[in-house]
Every structure is written in C-alpha cells, then in structure tokens.
Amino acid sequence: MDLAALDRIVGRDHVLRGRAELLPFESDGLTHFRQRPRAVVLPGSTEEVSAVVRWCVATGTPFVPRGAGTGLSGGALPCATGIVIELARLNKILEVRARDRLARVQCGVVNADLSVAVRPLGLHYAPDPSSQSACTLGGNVAENSGGPHTMKYGTTTDHIAGLRVVTTDGAIVELGGPLAELPGVDLVGTFVGSEGTFGIATELWVRLTPNPPVVRTFLFAFSDIEAACRMVSRIVADGILPAALEMLDKTTIEVVEASVLRAGYPTNADAVLLCELDGVAPQVEDDARRVRAIAADSGAFETREATTGEERLKLWKGRKGAFGALGRLSPDLYVQDAVVPRSRLPEILRKVKEIATAEKVRVSNVFHAGDGNLHPNISYDGRDKDEVARVVRAGERILAACIEAGGSLSGEHGIGMEKRDAMGLLFSPDDLARFGQVRRAFNPLGLCNPDKVLPGAKVCVEFRHGVAIEGVTH
Amino acid sequence: MAPRPFEVGAAAGAAAGAALGAACPSHAIEPASAEQLREIVIEANVADEPLIPVGGATAMAAGRPLLRRGMAVAMGGLARIVDHSPADFVVTVEAGCRFAALQAELLRHRQWLAVEPPDREQATVGGMVAAAATSFVAAQHGTLRHHLLGVRVLHADGHFAKAGGRVVKNVAGYDLMKLHHGALGTLGIVVAATFRLRPLPAADLLDTAPCDDVETMAAFGDALARPGLVPAAGFFLGHLRAGALQGQLLARFQGARATVVDQAAAIEAAPGGARLAWKREVVEPEGARPRPLQSLAEAGSCANDGDAALLTLHFAPSRTREVAAALLRFGAGRVALDLVRGFGLLKLATDGADGALTKSLAHGLAALKGELAAAGGVLASQAGPAPLRALAPPSSLTPEGEKLYGALREELDPQRRINPGRWGA
Numbered sequence: 001m002d003l004a005a006l007d008r009i010v011g012r013d014h015v016l017r018g019r020a021e022l023l024p025f026e027s028d029g030l031t032h033f034r035q036r037p038r039a040v041v042l043p044g045s046t047e048e049v050s051a052v053v054r055w056c057v058a059t060g061t062p063f064v065p066r067g068a069g070t071g072l073s074g075g076a077l078p079c080a081t082g083i084v085i086e087l088a089r090l091n092k093i094l095e096v097r098a099r100d101r102l103a104r105v106q107c108g109v110v111n112a113d114l115s116v117a118v119r120p121l122g123l124h125y126a127p128d129p130s131s132q133s134a135c136t137l138g139g140n141v142a143e144n145s146g147g148p149h150t151m152k153y154g155t156t157t158d159h160i161a162g163l164r165v166v167t168t169d170g171a172i173v174e175l176g177g178p179l180a181e182l183p184g185v186d187l188v189g190t191f192v193g194s195e196g197t198f199g200i201a202t203e204l205w206v207r208l209t210p211n212p213p214v215v216r217t218f219l220f221a222f223s224d225i226e227a228a229c230r231m232v233s234r235i236v237a238d239g240i241l242p243a244a245l246e247m248l249d250k251t252t253i254e255v256v257e258a259s260v261l262r263a264g265y266p267t268n269a270d271a272v273l274l275c276e277l278d279g280v281a282p283q284v285e286d287d288a289r290r291v292r293a294i295a296a297d298s299g300a301f302e303t304r305e306a307t308t309g310e311e312r313l314k315l316w317k318g319r320k321g322a323f324g325a326l327g328r329l330s331p332d333l334y335v336q337d338a339v340v341p342r343s344r345l346p347e348i349l350r351k352v353k354e355i356a357t358a359e360k361v362r363v364s365n366v367f368h369a370g371d372g373n374l375h376p377n378i379s380y381d382g383r384d385k386d387e388v389a390r391v392v393r394a395g396e397r398i399l400a401a402c403i404e405a406g407g408s409l410s411g412e413h414g415i416g417m418e419k420r421d422a423m424g425l426l427f428s429p430d431d432l433a434r435f436g437q438v439r440r441a442f443n444p445l446g447l448c449n450p451d452k453v454l455p456g457a458k459v460c461v462e463f464r465h466g467v468a469i470e471g472v473t474h
Numbered sequence: 475m476a477p478r479p480f481e482v483g484a485a486a487g488a489a490a491g492a493a494l495g496a497a498c499p500s501h502a503i504e505p506a507s508a509e510q511l512r513e514i515v516i517e518a519n520v521a522d523e524p525l526i527p528v529g530g531a532t533a534m535a536a537g538r539p540l541l542r543r544g545m546a547v548a549m550g551g552l553a554r555i556v557d558h559s560p561a562d563f564v565v566t567v568e569a570g571c572r573f574a575a576l577q578a579e580l581l582r583h584r585q586w587l588a589v590e591p592p593d594r595e596q597a598t599v600g601g602m603v604a605a606a607a608t609s610f611v612a613a614q615h616g617t618l619r620h621h622l623l624g625v626r627v628l629h630a631d632g633h634f635a636k637a638g639g640r641v642v643k644n645v646a647g648y649d650l651m652k653l654h655h656g657a658l659g660t661l662g663i664v665v666a667a668t669f670r671l672r673p674l675p676a677a678d679l680l681d682t683a684p685c686d687d688v689e690t691m692a693a694f695g696d697a698l699a700r701p702g703l704v705p706a707a708g709f710f711l712g713h714l715r716a717g718a719l720q721g722q723l724l725a726r727f728q729g730a731r732a733t734v735v736d737q738a739a740a741i742e743a744a745p746g747g748a749r750l751a752w753k754r755e756v757v758e759p760e761g762a763r764p765r766p767l768q769s770l771a772e773a774g775s776c777a778n779d780g781d782a783a784l785l786t787l788h789f790a791p792s793r794t795r796e797v798a799a800a801l802l803r804f805g806a807g808r809v810a811l812d813l814v815r816g817f818g819l820l821k822l823a824t825d826g827a828d829g830a831l832t833k834s835l836a837h838g839l840a841a842l843k844g845e846l847a848a849a850g851g852v853l854a855s856q857a858g859p860a861p862l863r864a865l866a867p868p869s870s871l872t873p874e875g876e877k878l879y880g881a882l883r884e885e886l887d888p889q890r891r892i893n894p895g896r897w898g899a
Contacts, residue, residue: 099699099792100816122701144645157649158620173874179788180815181608181617183854184869185661185879185897189619189652193645213702233561239584239673280702282732339641343561371643372562408639409646419646426646427636434627434635434886435648441881453647 001038001061006083009043009051014089016040025084028069028076029131032334033417037064037078044089046164046172046202052085053200053448054170062447065196067108067139070131072335073416075143075195075452082450087138090202093117101208102161102178107138107201111145114206123208126153129412130320141201144193146412148244148319149276151370153209155412157192162205165191168198168448178205190438195414196449198442212243212278216288217312219264220295221302225249225271225365229345231298232273232369236342238294240287244276245370246319252326252366252377256318259325263318264311266302273300273369274319322366323377329362330379336395340407342372351401352376359394361387373411374402400425415453423455475510477501480546497540499526504548508568508628508665514547515663515891516632524894527659529570529601532593532777535784535857536605537658537868541895547663549600555579556666557640563671564623564640569600569664580671581759588615588672592774600664606656610770613698613814614706614728615672622651624668627661630887640668653882658896661886675728678706678757681738682766683750685710685723688798690746694723695794695813697744703737704729708814710798711770716805719798723750724766726757773810774819776857783858785839785866787811787818789851800845804838816851824859831861839865869897 006015016022017039026034038061043049056063062082069076078084090106093114097103098121105114111132115124128147129135135145141163146155153159162176176188191198222228225247232245248256253265253272265272277287288305295303306312326333340348349365352374356363367375376398380391399409399422409419409426423432435454440446480502505511518525524544528534549570556566560583567576573587574595580586589609591597597607602618603625609617624638627650637650654664685691691710698708706728712721725741727734742752755764763771776782789797794813801809807822822835831839843853843866855866871879876898883890883897890899 097790097792099696100790101699102790144649146643146645150643154616154620155643155645157652158616167874167878171874173878174872175875177870178790178850179852180612180812180817181606181786182788182852182870183606183786183856184656184871184875185882186606186619186652186656187871187875187878189649189655192652193649210701236563236673237561239676241673280704280729280733280736282736283730286730286732339639339643341559341562341564341641343559368643372641373643406640408641408644411641411643412645414645415647423647426639430633431635431637431647433633434629434637434650437885438648438650438653438882441885442878444881 002059003039005055006039006041006052009055010041010048014042014044025066025069025078025086028071028074030072030074030416030418033074033077035078035080037082037084040084040086042086042089046166049085049166049200049202050170050172053166053168056083056447057169057445060447062450064449065142065200067136067142068110068134070135071139071143071416072337072413073410073418075414075416077417079450085200087136087200087202094203096121097178098123100178101210103206103208105137105204105206107141107204108136111135111137111140118208122211124211125206126159126209127156130323137204137206138201141192141204142194142196143412143414146368146373148246148368151245151368152241152243157189159207160188160192160204161207163188163191163201164203166200166202168443168445176205194442195416195453197439197452199448214281214284215276215278215312216284217306217315218275218291219304219315220273220275220300221266221269222271222273222300223269224299225349226346227299228271228273229349229369231294231300232345233343234294234298235275235291236370238290240290242275242370243278244274246274247365247367247369248272248319248322249365251364252322255325255328256322259328261318261321261325263314265318274315319366326364326377326379330381332380332382334378334380334391334395336376336378336398337410337413338374338399338402338407339411340372340374340402340405344405344407345369345372348374348402348405352398355394355397355401359390361390361394363394368411371411372407396422417452420453421455475503475505477503477545497543499544499546502528502546502548504551506551508552508634511547511552511628511663511665512632512634515628515630518545518891519632519889524890525892527604527663527892529598530572530593530596530777532597532775533601533605533607535776537896538898539860539895540893541899544894549598552665560585564642564668565671566640566666566668567599568666569598571599573597573599573602581674584674585671586674587621587669589618589621592771593777594771596777599667603655603664603667604657604659608774608817611706611726611728613708613812614704619652619655621669622655622667623670625651625654625664626666627654627663628665629662630889630891634665638668642670658893660893660897661882663892674759677731677734678728678759679726679734679738680755680757680764680766681725681741681752683723683752685712685750686718686720688719688795688802690750691723691798691813692795693746695791697741697747698725698814699791700744703740705737705814708812709770710809710811710813711766711773712809714801714805714807714809717802719802722766724770770810773808773821783822783824783862784856785820785822786854786856787820787846787851788854789816789818789846789849791816793849793851796849797846797851800842804842806838822858831859836861836865
C-alpha cells in the first residue's frame, strides 16, 4: 500500500501506520470484533476526504469511515486490506442560525458540544445518545442515533436538514439544505442511518430545538417490573407524550447505587421508571398530575420528583452511566439492542429472563421503555469460552424473541457487523436484495465500509473471545 | 379486472389531465388486491407498457412531465386498514385508503395520524407518501415522513419488498421509507404503509386576525418563534395584488386546554398583535372545518382546479420580510406562508393551456425566483403550464444528486416502467 500518496494528501502526521498507533482503531465500542487496518487517515477538510476516497477508488482500497468509534454494532470495524478514514479533525461548528433553529457543523463535532454551544441561545440538539459526550454528529448520522429523549423528539433523521457528502467515488455532493420541505427525492433521509455504507457526510445542517421552559423529572419505584411496564403503556394510552420514559431493573439499580454514580435509586425496587415531562407550564402541570395518578394506580411504591436541577442531573447520570456501572459485575459486557411494540414489554422481559436462566447468563435491563427499545445487557467473562458461547446464543435467542413479538433487530445501535447475519430473521431475501440494490446505487464498487449491514460476504475479522464467525478473507 | 377508460373529467381529473398532457393515460385498471397489482406489473413488463399509479389524483401534476403514455393503475381497490394497534399507537394501512377514512377510524380511538394535507377528503395514504404531501400542522408534528415507520412496496420487476416495521424506533436496514416518500412511485409502488399515531389533542384552537402589511406578518412569525410557544401552525393566508396584500394571520395550538388558551393569549399580546382583531375558534375533530382552515387547504390544492398553477416557496423564517416584499412586488395569486417553518404555497390562475406564459407573468416569476434565491430560498413548482415548470423546477436536487437518483432508478426500475420521467429520465 502506497501510504506516501496518502501522506501527500493529508500530511504525514495525519496518516497512522504503526502497530501501536493502529491499536485503538481495531474495533469500535463493540469490542467482540477486532481487525487492524492497513492505515488510519485523518483528513482535515471535505476536500481531503474527497481526495482520500479518490485514492481508494484508484487503488481499489476498501475504506471505513469512523467518528469517535463509540458505535456498538461494529459499524466502524476496519477491513484487513483497507484504511480507516477517521473524521475527528472535522470538528468545527461552522454556523448557527438561532432564529431559524439551524446549525451547520462538521461531522466530527461531538454531540454534547453542540448543545453546550447553543445553550445561551435557548436551544439544544435533541438526539442524546448515552455516548453523547464522546460520539460525533457524523457518527449519529451514520447510525440514525437515538437516546432517551427520542420518544418525544425523534431520532437523528428528524433533525438533519442537509448534508455535504463525499460519495463513494469521491465526488462532493450537497443533499438537502437549510430549508423546509425541499422538493425532490429525499436523499438526505435515505442517507441517514446507512451506517457509513453510502458515503461520508462531512458537513451537516442540523435542526436545533428550543429548550423547554419547564422540565419535570420523576422517579417511580416498583416492586414488580411488569407493573412498571404496564404503567408505561397507560401513560401513552392516556395521551401523554413524555420527553423520556426510561426503565432500570433491579440489577442495574444495584450496580448504579454501588458505583460512584449513586443516583439515589431505591435499592429495594424491582424496577425504577424515570419519567421526564417537558414543555410549557400548563401542559406539563396537567401531564404531571395525570402521571402521578397513573403511578399510584399502577402500584408504584415510591414517587419522587427531582426538585432541583442538581437532583435531575443525578437521576439522569445514573441512567446514562448505567452501562459503565455494569462493568462492576464482570470483565465484559454485551450490550444488546432490540425493539418490541410497547405493549409487549412485559412478556418480552419474562422471555429474556427465561432465556437468561436457560443459558445460565446474567442479564440486566436498562432501556427506553417509552419506545419499546430494550437493552438486555449480558455480563460475562470473555476468558471463559463456554460462557462466551452461551452469551452469543442468549443474544440470538433474545433477538429472535423480539422479532417474534413483532419487533425489530435494532432500535439505535445499528446492524453493522454484529447483526448483519441476523437480518434474515427480519427481512426476506427479496427485502435484502432491495437493500443491496440501494446500496449498490450509492456504493457501486463496494469499497465504502464493505461487509456491513447486509448478510452475505465472508470477512476476515477476529472474534475477540474465540467464538468463530466467518473466517475467510474476502 | 378489465381496463376501463381513464376518467380525466372527474373532480381530480381536470388538473391531472392538464398536467399529464399528451401522456395522459387513456385507460385505467383497478386491482382489488396486492396480488392483482403484481399481475398487472408483470403483464406491463411483457407488453412494455408504462404504469401510472393513481391514488386520489391530487398530485398528478407533481414532478416532471411523463415521458410516455401508459396505463393508469387506480389504487382505490387496496383500501383496507390492515392492522391498528391502539395500545401501541401504530397503524398499517393499504395505499389506496383515503386519508379521511383512516382518520375517521382512528378518531374512534381518540388517535390520529398527526398530519393535515391539503386534500384530506380526496387524498389516499399511498398518494400522500409518494407525493410527500405537505401538512398544515407540521410546525408541531412534522410532515408525513416523521410518522412513516414502514412500507411495503411492489417493485417494477414484480417483487414485493418491505422496509422498516411496526415499532416506533427502528434502525434495522436502510431507511427506504424516506426513499419512497416523495419518489412519486418511480422507485416502486407503495402498497401499504405503517404509521406512528398520536393521541388526539385535548384541545385544538384556531386564532385568526386580519393582516394587510408585511411588518405585521413578519412580527407574527417572530412571535411564534418565541420561547414557550409551540404552535401547530402559524400562517399568513391571503391574496397578493399589485403592491398590496390582503389576508389573515392564522395560529393554531393543540394540547391541554389551559395550554392552548395561554398560547393564544400570548400570541395576541405579542408585539404587533395587540392592535389586531383576533378571533378564536375551536377546531372539532369531527364536523365542519372552520373557514380559515378550508381556505388554507384550498390554497395548497390543485385537485379541483385544473386551471391553477401551484408553486412552493422554501425560505429561512429569518428572511420572511424579504420574501414577503418579493411576493408583494410579484403581486398576483393566493398565498399561504408557513411562517414557523419557512414554507409557502403560491397559487396562480392560468388559462389552463400548456402554452406560453404572459410576458409579465414570466418576468414576475423570474424576478421572484431571483429575489428568493438572493434570500437563500428556492422557488419550485407542483403544477402549472410547462414554461412555468421550467422556470421553477419541481426538484431541488443538484446535478450530483440527480446522478444518485438516476443510479437508484437504474437499480430499481431499469425499464422506467413506473411513472417514466416523473423525477427525470
């Protein structure tokens, strides 16, 4: 591989090639899969991204775009014969139009940094994945990221007005823009969530959301998680649209409380439901009254409202830090992500419990209850090959159960490498062929993030803990 | 399932016929099921005949002119509500179902699909998806694309495929819902769609006031953007005459009863609002629509007005004053400006012929387009004679975007079987 050509495009300091330099790029947040790339290139402009992609096309080199590498489905897993295009240097907020509630940003801007920057204007960027302090907006576009507040505010796709994209042949294309209802085929919406397989979005027009005048955050504690799930359905059925409805089960509560997070969750609860209401005062007041009544009727044994901003942050810190806290249970954590219709939550949680018992694995649940978006987390020791095999099997069985219940493979983590071979559980061969055609239209040479999302190709990755997946090079 | 003459003289047909011109289908066929639709597509492939899917025929003029005459496929036979899960606030409905019929069914459960298109009685769900129908409550609820969770599509090769699903949050597979939304069927015929529903708002209040000057209109738009106001709609609706505008401001609030009253009071008391004569009306989910909402719907519809041209304006709300001033200089037509989102509908009377524009109209439109562009906006067209369509192209895709669309079309409908030419060759 002629890395000197890449040196000439981005400068020698921005081409990583040494073993130690490449190590952090061997995986994303899904550390099951690891693969060392031939090099990591850090372009500093859209034009440099374009030039790097053109070089890849000219040399037939596969390339994998990467933001912060916080993805949890292996979407940024390198290809053995290819390079990683790391976009962290494109980290500028280029323009904010407060009156129009828009910002133009580079793809490497960290999600939370944008909200911090526009806070003095009374605005924020609504999608708030748990990794928001690290993940980039470009990565959010690739994954169509969600977060706790997507129940009311939607996912990334609802907040992207336009994109500057480096196509898979290196052309620079403007899609959409800072205007409403632009006529024509919606290529922006089609691009969002394509997991880095349609090209590289280097600049984004994002929609900003006014900060709500009133925010009220409640904690409801239950001695039965199914009762908590039923409360979720009742809130929605009653016509209330909370900003967030988040659930933590007993195991999660215990580890959060034993950690530095100490959010103040009652450790005698089987489940805690966090409910956030926001909006204008009379609406929130009315909703709060009704939610309290539903909680009382649903068997909540404790109702607590955050009375200060500090208390509210503490409740959320526990929720957002829960995945990290689960590290206390075992050396490794497999964060699963699936969706079911909200009304099926109680039965699916029962099923998850049954599967965990049958496979002798430890599962804890922390999830976006309002969206039916489950995160069964399996704690395990990766050095124990038998346990790893059971973890993988349990994960597959949980996914199958969710699909059986009318759900889907992923609510927010994406398919990436992790679930591409499970796509056949949800989609027919005709469906998958259609996805393939659409990808081919955007990515005819197949060089851009190959092997992700769709089943089929055999790839050359090492599964960290020795559980075999495909072992043949492509 | 025998073809019958395509009725261009029916309520929707006049506009459709005028827009389709020489390529207007002479015959239509109405499948009673998705399987029958599949047979039609397969036969059309054998006969090398283009197919023109028709829902409520409210957006037949959208996109570019058809390149070939084909057979109209009336989708009205696929009108079932396939599955409604009130507990999950999700509905799956066949494409030919009338939007009004769907809403009526949902209303029984105090739920709704939170959009309000111009042709709510006539439009079909599939047609609204294909044509990316606008919504008059988009300021609060977004447009149809925000509610579309899944699609089932019949492709030009006669195979069905689905994308998305029936859950409210889903990133499994590519977002082909967005791809088909607004594609005018050129990438496949939407057979059924699944939508997220919302609870019916406890209260729905319309607040209107006469308005005849740009500054009052723009101040109203600014007021609607103030913190704490969450309008479902904020429009100027009126007529343009040489150097003058005449119309009304229209604010709509949905939510808890106390909230909507508070919000209406706030907008009435906002700078510039206090001197206006406001009129509040309750919008009932059933029954007659208040007159201003009917007028708004008429401003965005060409379905029953074959002689009308319809243009869309896309602009930054912060540039409302410049856009309004440009419209005043243009000085003709009926206008509905969404002051919250920066979206406008401009309806012009034409002579109905597909001939040349009058010199003054052509000059005025060119100037309006230029002034809009200078303010960072775009002028596009949804219906009208060919010269007008050429002046205000219906697609905002750049040439590179067109190339991507062309690649998609080549993959999904290489024979250009469905709606040939509607979004380009």
